[in-house]
Amino acid sequence: MRFGIMFFAASSADGAQETYRTMVEAAKRADEGGLAAVWTPERHFDEFGGVFPNPALTSAALATVTRRIQLRAGSLISPLHQTVRIAEEWSAVDNLSGGRVAVSFGSGWNTNDFVLYPDRYESRHEVMREQIDTVRRLWAGDSVKLVNGSGRMTAVRLYPRPVQEQLPVWVTSSGNPQTFVNAGAAGAHLLSHLIGQDIDQLAEKIASYRRARADNGHRPEDGIVSLMLHTHLHDDADEAERRARVPFREYLRSAVVLERKSAVGGGTISGGLRMPEEEIPADVLEELLDMTYERYLRHGSLIGSPAGCLPMVERLARAGVDEVACLIDFGLTGRQIVEGIDPLVTLAGLTAQGPVE
Numbered sequence: 001m002r003f004g005i006m007f008f009a010a011s012s013a014d015g016a017q018e019t020y021r022t023m024v025e026a027a028k029r030a031d032e033g034g035l036a037a038v039w040t041p042e043r044h045f046d047e048f049g050g051v052f053p054n055p056a057l058t059s060a061a062l063a064t065v066t067r068r069i070q071l072r073a074g075s076l077i078s079p080l081h082q083t084v085r086i087a088e089e090w091s092a093v094d095n096l097s098g099g100r101v102a103v104s105f106g107s108g109w110n111t112n113d114f115v116l117y118p119d120r121y122e123s124r125h126e127v128m129r130e131q132i133d134t135v136r137r138l139w140a141g142d143s144v145k146l147v148n149g150s151g152r153m154t155a156v157r158l159y160p161r162p163v164q165e166q167l168p169v170w171v172t173s174s175g176n177p178q179t180f181v182n183a184g185a186a187g188a189h190l191l192s193h194l195i196g197q198d199i200d201q202l203a204e205k206i207a208s209y210r211r212a213r214a215d216n217g218h219r220p221e222d223g224i225v226s227l228m229l230h231t232h233l234h235d236d237a238d239e240a241e242r243r244a245r246v247p248f249r250e251y252l253r254s255a256v257v258l259e260r261k262s263a264v265g266g267g268t269i270s271g272g273l274r275m276p277e278e279e280i281p282a283d284v285l286e287e288l289l290d291m292t293y294e295r296y297l298r299h300g301s302l303i304g305s306p307a308g309c310l311p312m313v314e315r316l317a318r319a320g321v322d323e324v325a326c327l328i329d330f331g332l333t334g335r336q337i338v339e340g341i342d343p344l345v346t347l348a349g350l351t352a353q354g355p356v357e
Helices: 014-030 055-063 085-095 112-116 124-139 177-185 199-215 237-264 282-301 306-319 332-340 341-352
Strands: 002-006 038-041 070-077 101-106 145-146 155-156 168-173 188-194 225-233 301-304 323-327
Touching: 002 014, 002 070, 002 225, 002 341, 014 038, 014 055, 014 332, 014 341, 038 055, 038 145, 038 323, 038 332, 055 070, 055 085, 070 085, 085 101, 101 124, 124 145, 124 168, 168 177, 168 225, 177 188, 177 199, 188 199, 188 306, 188 323, 199 225, 199 306, 225 237, 225 341, 237 282, 237 301, 282 301, 306 341
Parallel strands: 002 038, 002 323, 038 070, 070 101, 101 168, 168 188, 188 225, 225 301, 225 323
Antiparallel strands: 145 155
16 A cells, blocks of 8 residues: 555645645655655645645746655546647656656546636536547647637647656546546546445445456556545554644535535535535535545544554555555644644555554
């Protein structure tokens, strides 16, 4: 099992600059500790995640302060971007980092984000699949024909040329089984989470993903399945849980608010589901937050001590997960986030020693 760190949440109480400083310090420590990747997301126009509007920007910043860790978009909402610009920006970051970039493509779900490309909302899944193909072709050196300012077709090639011969590509799935199959058929890696699915359901979808790879001429074992888990580790498990409870509940509250905004805007919520536009009664919401936190704590997170979290990691490995994308910034202080990297490195070392007898 490999481990990376992921950022996703709202900016800290001290503002965006402090959030970025925490991101840089955590990435540097993860790099020094030998972790596999740092993922930065794409979110727009909201306190929840909006401090991360473009993962190419954050990855470019991290390229200058890290040496070996892979820099990944998790996720790039590609229908919100011009396709050639995606390839161009990530090729530049590939050069800045010495060939360390990777991109997980997502189709997006928040209808309000699509003020950038409103005509793509209904067709966003098909647009994303076409964009993955085009970016791969540009990365390989092919040209694409586009209409220029004079209305003429013009062949465009990627410059600067990337360092890596192939761009490592993930597809993000909120749990839709067809997305797992599509990712496998395309020969892409896969990024998912445990929101709306449990580990047994995930295992079935991973099996279908690997079958789809085999059916389409891709080696099943070469596909990397990455799973996002909320993570905070401390040598004292009780201390980790104490630190996490209030920030995690408030993080969940912010997520509900964001999804309500999408529902009010006429769109779906994450996972393609729909949500009533009415306010959730306050007492019901508080009960829901308590129940959700307890479910994540026991069955869907890495919150505790390194040794205490090892059985969860082993269960994920049996389900077919190859690496954990550890979401570390769900409302903890910057100091707590950075301090949590060293125990995560310890957990990575424990998993390398093999299963617990």
